[in-house]
Amino acid sequence: MIAAVPIRRLCPLAVVLLPSLAGGCAPESDATPGETTEASTTDASGATSADASSGGADGSTTVAVPDDAPTYYADVLPVIAAQCQACHAEGGIGSFDLGDYETAKLLAPSLAAQVASRTMPPFVASNDGSCNTFADARWLSDDEIDLFARWADAGAPEGDASLPRPQPPIPEVLAGEDIVTLSSPEGYAPVADDSGGADDYQCFLVDPGVVDAARYLVGYEVVPGNPAVTHHLIGFLVDPEATTPLGGTNASLMASLDAGSPDVPGWDCYGAAGNGVLVQGTPVTWAPGGGAFNFPTGTGIRIDPGFKLVLQMHYNLAAGDGADTTAVRLSMVDAVDREAVNALDDRFLATLFNGTNITLPPGEDSYVWKWQAPIREWDSRIAGWEQVELLGLLPHMHTLGRRMQVTIHRAADDTEQCGLYVDRWDFDWQQAFMYETPIVLSPSDQLEVVCDWDTSSKDTPTSPGLGTSNEMCLLGIYAAQAQ
């Protein structure tokens, strides 16, 4: 007897394209306790899972679906509407519409497997409470995961199609009076980067219009023009006058990057805002389904006069194509009670400049490198604060990354606390994680960052860097002076 879970795991997404394979993807009859012999025979003959309820060979009606089995319309669709349809709706980035029963039925074993492994909905930080919980977490309860499994095992019963359709969750509204709307260039048509995949990472320079005095960002909202291709967006804060490690200013470097592809707006970028561009932080991060984000009341991130934003768009052409213009709405104010800082640090990347010359050896399933620093070293403003309220974290590695763990070491009493645990890093689903309950620290408390990479696919060492063939071990923080 083969266990149910591996069967589901083997079930390919190809069933959508090749429905004839779906029979092989149906849950095995032994996965459904209490099924009649007739129904088992029907299943074993390779019929689709729905046939399990349609009767035996003699034409009599055999009820193979247990009475208490969950159904699509009554039980599963409400969870799908709340947790999946931000992406898996018609025209969304997830290539199929789970609001359609036939599609969901065909994929039922795969849905059960993806939610059981927590690959879907995509959210790479552990949110089960063992290492904090996060705002707007795309995170199913154990009961919801079990619901998908029981539904798939019962042959994906449809239930009553006349039930009222569940409404999608009401998105959070962007607070504030003064909303500045910026957008990516009109009708940019993504083209897959050279890597051979379906992804296009393109950076665009936009101006938040801060001229005479600093202003503060208190919230933002991202509205994709073409949701079928818009996978994620990171807004980097950039000082155009800053001198870059490559020499010259950010402004001149970005101008030459842009000039490198005169036919298309913006420039190719991958690890950050483009090779060599020095960034101050990532005040805006967005993935599909993210509604408006408001920073905690009274806090805001300072944007100095002349500072610009580089919008890194991650386009993915697997579910659609066509041009996109994405709008970024920034809620700005002139003053806040507590200035928040958003700063990035990566001591692995820093080894490039301090002569230590660290590389990741090839051929390792798991290679760990760690660094730590007091939180005041992320941003010099923090050293002047009595206490720091840590609002959230942004982990970042490239595609070899598999895990990242952040541990807080308290200097005063030598205790430690879990800050963030990413047990299944996925470059495609990077975002900031904002705490539901911020953590209060002293400026000298340390953040330890443990990065774990899988280099088994490589036969040469991997260096730190911003390029596709390099790796990073970056931690961004969002913090405000504690009240």
Ligand code: HEC
């Ligand atoms: C934030 C967007 C998003 C949400 C929310 C989301 N998905 Fe997905 N899903 C995707 C994308 C995009 C893909 C294509 C593969 C990828 O990029 O990871 C995908 C792929 C899948 C696949 C196919 C995996 C494969 O390649 O075999 C399944 C099954 C799936 N999702 C189920 C779900 C279920 C069930 C939910 C809700 C409980 C859900 N997804 C929520 C975006 C999303």
